[in-house]
Amino acid sequence: MMLGPAVIKQCFACSKPIKQNTILSGNTFGAKFWTDGKREAPMLPDQPWLVLCPHCHVSLWINELQPLGEGTPWCEWDSKFMDAFHYDLPSLDDYFSLLEQGIEESGKEQYLRLRAWWAGNDLRRNQETDIPMSAREASNLAVFATMLDESDADERVIKAEVMRELSCFDEASELLARAADEPMVEIIKSLIEKGDPYVRQIHFNETPTPKAPIKQFNVVMTRFGANRIGVIKAIRALTGLSPIAVKALVDNVPATVREGISLKEAVSIKNKLKEAGATIKLQRYLEA
Numbered sequence: 069m070m071l072g073p074a075v076i077k078q079c080f081a082c083s084k085p086i087k088q089n090t091i092l093s094g095n096t097f098g099a100k101f102w103t104d105g106k107r108e109a110p111m112l113p114d115q116p117w118l119v120l121c122p123h124c125h126v127s128l129w130i131n132e133l134q135p136l137g138e139g140t141p142w143c144e145w146d147s148k149f150m151d152a153f154h155y156d157l158p159s160l161d162d163y164f165s166l167l168e169q170g171i172e173e174s175g176k177e178q179y180l181r182l183r184a185w186w187a188g189n190d191l192r193r194n195q196e197t198d199i200p201m202s203a204r205e206a207s208n209l210a211v212f213a214t215m216l217d218e219s220d221a222d223e224r225v226i227k228a229e230v231m232r233e234l235s236c237f238d239e240a241s242e243l244l245a246r247a248a249d250e251p252m253v254e255i256i257k258s259l260i261e262k263g264d265p266y267v268r269q270i271h272f273n274e275t276p277t278p279k280a281p282i283k284q285f286n287v288v289m290t291r292f293g294a295n296r297i298g299v300i301k302a303i304r305a306l307t308g309l310s311p312i313a314v315k316a317l318v319d320n321v322p323a324t325v326r327e328g329i330s331l332k333e334a335v336s337i338k339n340k341l342k343e344a345g346a347t348i349k350l351q352r353y354l355e356a
């Protein structure tokens with residue numbers, strides 16, 4: 069992942085500076101894809117449209133704010149930008165309260181409803197047990213469905229997924245009956261057949277090779293914990309990466325610290341980073 073210049077924007081409410089990192093290039097290495105369309109890609113972070121001011125917590129459409137300046141991501145800031153913190157992300161409640169206030173532009177309303185859907189589903193991702201949707205989430209989804217254009221092939225598939233998650237399995241399969249024969253459509257169809265209304269992770273090209281021993285692993289940091297500096301030092305010692313690269317990695321968790329290494333080496337790195345306070349998981353390495 070290559071970071072672009074960090075852009076400094078100004079909050080319209082409190083006038084304080086806010087930092088927006090930009091990304092020049094990334095990839096979907098280690099990414100997780102979900103049936104609701106959300107992608108979690110450590111090497112290609114989400115670029116949200118609606119964010120929260122880190123100072124006064126007002127909601128901001130970040131691309132509508134005037135830039136105050138920009139710099140390389142980790143440079144010494146101009147002293148007037150010293151308190152330029154990175155923006156925060158809205159919670160499920162934030163999206164709902166904005167929707168209750170009413171949004172005039174339908175593009176923005178659609179965005180908020182999509183993000184509210186994803187934020188609600190975030191509680192369901194990577195969970196052992198299935199958590200049913202709240203009434204508030206369901207009514208948001210029902211309105212979101214009306215905003216989707218069935219004549220557009222992609223939106224029709226999204227609408228089918230919305231209907232499946234609302235347990236309207238008949239409507240969902242009707243929408244998919246005319247859909248193209250693509251992996252996503254097949255996955256939603258098989259979930260409909262099982263009567264499964266929950267968001268699910270999509271495993272593209274899942275070809276299990278049970279006989280081949282798994283030799284290659286990735287070390288993924290999911291949290292750096294309270295001792296950020298200690299973790300940065302430990303990663304530098306373990307990887308030989310430059311300070312800039314290590315800081316970018318730490319600031320973009322979950323992030324892959326090392327990839328395609330032996331289990332023994334992966335466990336040793338994991339233990340050292342855990343000692344420094346980071347939360348680490350090992351992941352199977354898949355060649356791109």
Ligand SMILES: [Zn+2]
Pocket residue numbers: 079080081082083084121122123124125126
């Ligand atoms: Zn503010």
